[in-house]
Amino acid sequence: MSTPDPAYRRPIDLKHGRVDLAFGAGGQAMAQLIAELFARAFANDYLARGDDAAVLPALTAGERLVLATDAHVVSPLFFPGGDIGSLSVHGTINDLAVMGARPLYLAASFILEEGFALAELARIVDSMATAARAAGVAVVTGDTKVVERGKGDGIFITTTGVGALPAGRDPGGARAQPGDAILVSGTLGDHGMAIMAQREALAFESEIRSDSAALHDLVETLYAATDASAIHVLRDPTRGGLASTLNEIAAQSGVGMLVDEASIPVSPAVQSACELLGLDPLNLANEGKLVLICAPHATASLLAAMRAHPLGGEAACIGEVCIDPQGFVQLRTCLGGRRMLDWLAGEPLPRIC
Amino acid sequence: MSTPDPAYRRPIDLKHGRVDLAFGAGGQAMAQLIAELFARAFANDYLARGDDAAVLPALTAGERLVLATDAHVVSPLFFPGGDIGSLSVHGTINDLAVMGARPLYLAASFILEEGFALAELARIVDSMATAARAAGVAVVTGDTKVVERGKGDGIFITTTGVGALPAGRDPGGARAQPGDAILVSGTLGDHGMAIMAQREALAFESEIRSDSAALHDLVETLYAATDASAIHVLRDPTRGGLASTLNEIAAQSGVGMLVDEASIPVSPAVQSACELLGLDPLNLANEGKLVLICAPHATASLLAAMRAHPLGGEAACIGEVCIDPQGFVQLRTCLGGRRMLDWLAGEPLPRIC
Numbered sequence: 001m002s003t004p005d006p007a008y009r010r011p012i013d014l015k016h017g018r019v020d021l022a023f024g025a026g027g028q029a030m031a032q033l034i035a036e037l038f039a040r041a042f043a044n045d046y047l048a049r050g051d052d053a054a055v056l057p058a059l060t061a062g063e064r065l066v067l068a069t070d071a072h073v074v075s076p077l078f079f080p081g082g083d084i085g086s087l088s089v090h091g092t093i094n095d096l097a098v099m100g101a102r103p104l105y106l107a108a109s110f111i112l113e114e115g116f117a118l119a120e121l122a123r124i125v126d127s128m129a130t131a132a133r134a135a136g137v138a139v140v141t142g143d144t145k146v147v148e149r150g151k152g153d154g155i156f157i158t159t160t161g162v163g164a165l166p167a168g169r170d171p172g173g174a175r176a177q178p179g180d181a182i183l184v185s186g187t188l189g190d191h192g193m194a195i196m197a198q199r200e201a202l203a204f205e206s207e208i209r210s211d212s213a214a215l216h217d218l219v220e221t222l223y224a225a226t227d228a229s230a231i232h233v234l235r236d237p238t239r240g241g242l243a244s245t246l247n248e249i250a251a252q253s254g255v256g257m258l259v260d261e262a263s264i265p266v267s268p269a270v271q272s273a274c275e276l277l278g279l280d281p282l283n284l285a286n287e288g289k290l291v292l293i294c295a296p297h298a299t300a301s302l303l304a305a306m307r308a309h310p311l312g313g314e315a316a317c318i319g320e321v322c323i324d325p326q327g328f329v330q331l332r333t334c335l336g337g338r339r340m341l342d343w344l345a346g347e348p349l350p351r352i353c
Numbered sequence: 354m355s356t357p358d359p360a361y362r363r364p365i366d367l368k369h370g371r372v373d374l375a376f377g378a379g380g381q382a383m384a385q386l387i388a389e390l391f392a393r394a395f396a397n398d399y400l401a402r403g404d405d406a407a408v409l410p411a412l413t414a415g416e417r418l419v420l421a422t423d424a425h426v427v428s429p430l431f432f433p434g435g436d437i438g439s440l441s442v443h444g445t446i447n448d449l450a451v452m453g454a455r456p457l458y459l460a461a462s463f464i465l466e467e468g469f470a471l472a473e474l475a476r477i478v479d480s481m482a483t484a485a486r487a488a489g490v491a492v493v494t495g496d497t498k499v500v501e502r503g504k505g506d507g508i509f510i511t512t513t514g515v516g517a518l519p520a521g522r523d524p525g526g527a528r529a530q531p532g533d534a535i536l537v538s539g540t541l542g543d544h545g546m547a548i549m550a551q552r553e554a555l556a557f558e559s560e561i562r563s564d565s566a567a568l569h570d571l572v573e574t575l576y577a578a579t580d581a582s583a584i585h586v587l588r589d590p591t592r593g594g595l596a597s598t599l600n601e602i603a604a605q606s607g608v609g610m611l612v613d614e615a616s617i618p619v620s621p622a623v624q625s626a627c628e629l630l631g632l633d634p635l636n637l638a639n640e641g642k643l644v645l646i647c648a649p650h651a652t653a654s655l656l657a658a659m660r661a662h663p664l665g666g667e668a669a670c671i672g673e674v675c676i677d678p679q680g681f682v683q684l685r686t687c688l689g690g691r692r693m694l695d696w697l698a699g700e701p702l703p704r705i706c
Contacts, residue, residue, distance in 0.1 A: 024704075026592025026638070027697035031601065050605055051526050052448040052588070053421030055518055058412060065418070068406030069460035069513055071498045095405040107422035109511040111464070143511075145424045147704060153504040158462040158496075160422055160513035165408055173404050235405065239379025248384065252403055285379070344380035351377075351500060 012036050017118040024112065024146030037122060038142060041129040046105075046140035054140035056105060062167045068095035069160040075351040077124065077154060079198045081191075081210030082287075084157055085127030090214045090287055091238070091353060092161040093135055097216035098234040098290070100171050100223070101163030106132060108142040108159050113152035124155060135214040137161070168228040175232040176253035180321040181299040185218060185290040185306050186211070186314040187265045188242050192284030193273050195352050206269045213288030218311045222292065225305035230298035235291045238353055240344040241283040245291055246329045247343045256324025259341065262334045263318045283344045285352045293321060365389050370471040377465065377499030390475060391495060394482040399458075399493035407493035409458060415520045421448035422513040428704040430477065430507060432551045434544075434563030435640075437510055438480030443567050443640055444591070444706060445514040446488055450569035451587040451643070453524050453576070454516030459485060461495040461512050466505035477508060488567040490514070521581040528585040529606035533674040534652040538571060538643040538659050539564070539667040540618045541595050545637030546626050548705055559622045566641030571664045575645065578658035583651035588644045591706055593697040594636040598644055599682045600696045609677020612694065615687045616671045636697045638705045646674060 012032055022029035039047050046054040059065060072088040082090075089106065096103040108128065112121065132139050190211040197208055215236060222231060233253075237245040242264070250257055266274075266281045274281050288311060294302055299317060306312030319332075329341040365385055375382035392400050399407040412418060425441040435443075442459065449456040461481065465474065485492050543564040550561050568589060575584060586606075590598035595617070603610055619627075619634045627634050641664060647655055652670060659665030672685075682694045 071462040109424040151506040158511035
């Protein structure tokens with residue numbers, strides 16, 4: 001007779017095994033997968049309790065709660081500079097960070113396709129755990145579902161983050177004001193081009209790596225460098241790139257923007273790959289870059305603080321917010337003309353994150 | 354020249370349109386889908402801000418934070434008694450409720466397959482909004498991704514819930530003690546059999562409906578009926594059914610259980626469908642039922658409180674916790690014998706939730 005204790009069963013073969021439907025069925029196979037893979041990798045007391053949800057400590061008095069969620073469907077799953085695991089941690093941490101919040105906890109939900117190699121799953125889960133640990137964030141609860149072969153694509157991961165917002169911080173897309181400076185924390189387009197190159201098996205002279213990184217420490221550095229009220233907008237320009245992010249903020253705030261093309265940092269490798277492929281780096285996704293819109297008096301100190309941080313070495317002030325009820329974002333081109341920087345239209349790169 | 358304000362664009366055709374990759378690309382189509390479908394249906398100030406995350410009020414002093422996440426991949430998407438939308442709200446609310454928490458907020462992440470009908474998406478989103486409103490819970494933030502045709506299956510929804518746990522409540526799977534009573538709040542197997550009947554196009558004499566429901570109000574009723582410390586374990590027996598749930602608790606608590614088969618409520622329709630199909634109702638999923646394990650002195654008052662609640666009319670005490678270091682769950686059969694009630698093995702019903 002079988003026993004209800006997973007310890008008596010043969011361990012799951014994480015080297016050669018594959019996901020089967022039983023791993024999502026709520027029975028013993030699922031309990032084993034949780035114990036032998038997820039709980040071991042994410043090792044913390046919340047998960048170890050084995051309940052349906054995690055009970056977390058109260059926040060510090062005066063701090064507000066911040067909640068963000070992101071599904072990750074990136075293809076391919078592994079790429080230079082990261083994988084779907086690290087990306088799913090960084091992406092959601094960054095959504096918290098751009099609200100000014102300190103990220104605290106993550107919930108992770110997995111949708112696995114029948115037949116997916118357990119070795120790849122283990123590699124992805126390890127990568128998540130490493131990224132979360134590096135960021136000081138615990139993966140405290142989770143869920144796993146399995147869909148039949150051909151009804152998914154290997155693995156999708158939704159991460160949901162909880163953060164704490166210290167009093168006095170209130171950045172938001174609707175807070176850009178005419179006269180504000182627009183800063184970016186580094187080169188643009190690296191993540192999008194890394195995915196595209198990997199997907200299309202393009203070989204460039206120098207490898208293009210995703211910039212995937214957790215931005216919360218950079219955000220803390222910025223708040224330490226100025227009065228919190230000077231930081232009007234923080235955003236990470238992911239899908240749709242800088243172009244869509246700036247248009248979104250302009251629409252939310254009811255302002256225009258004037259950006260100097262020459263001042264936008266783009267790495268030579270991404271620039272030449274874009275020219276080759278007819279893409280605009282301003283439409284490409286980033287996963288470790290910050291757009292900051294701030295009061296003019298704080299520009300110099302914030303730019304200096306960015307540049308002194310490991311993730312902001314190539315930070316630049318790229319333009320300013322102006323009065324424009326139509327919400328146009330204009331680019332002052334290197335040749336002295338002006339062109340509209342529009343939202344990304346259509347879909348140059350599906351499943352970029 | 355196109356303008357960056359969605360208001361100037363032609364509205365999305367929610368009647369005849371289909372999901373295309375642009376809806377997940379971070380550009381204007383995605384902004385339109387959010388504005389014209391999600392923000393309208395879930396109507397609240399958090400979503401209306403249009404930021405990457407929701408900033409929520411602090412919890413009441415003394416309350417702990419509870420976090421739960423669930424991916425929903427149910428197939429078919431629509432079934433008697435519910436759909437993937439209402440299920441995705443109830444499922445996560447219930448994960449919070451069984452921790453003793455009051456559910457407060459939901460985050461929703463959608464993975465859509467290219468070609469999925471927008472009319473079905475709108476119907477599902479409306480169903481989510483209705484279920485959330487009925488439960489007094491706001492959907493405060495979300496995310497949408499689109500995968501290519503053949504790489505998904507219409508729609509997957511991950512919901513993540515935040516709840517507040519009042520002081521003094523601490524139910525948990527490891528707290529069952531010998532002598533405790535085991536109660537269930539109503540008939541078992543309804544959800545699983547409703548899905549199976551719909552999927553296999555089985556017609557029974559009377560339609561079998563999913564029991565999908567939010568259990569937090571029932572849980573509040575229980576806490577009002579006794580001292581909080583008498584409630585040792587709360588669980589909703591979803592995937593794997595009552596059998597897996599009891600085995601899970603037995604393993605976590607290091608106890609055995611003895612359950613009277615005759616006392617377990619099963620509707621006649623589910624019972625006869627199970628006999629026809631060779632299934633055990635104790636292995637079938639439930640989405641609106643509670644398993645409660647309590648100190649013996651509180652059994653009568655808790656059973657009475659359950660029965661007085663709209664979701665607990667057929668509640669029953671089905672057995673008791675006993676000393677058994679091996680963690681066996683045994684069933685006293687109607688014929689007077691005993692058999693092991695084991696975890697669900699294998700997978701009778703994939704994608705049940």
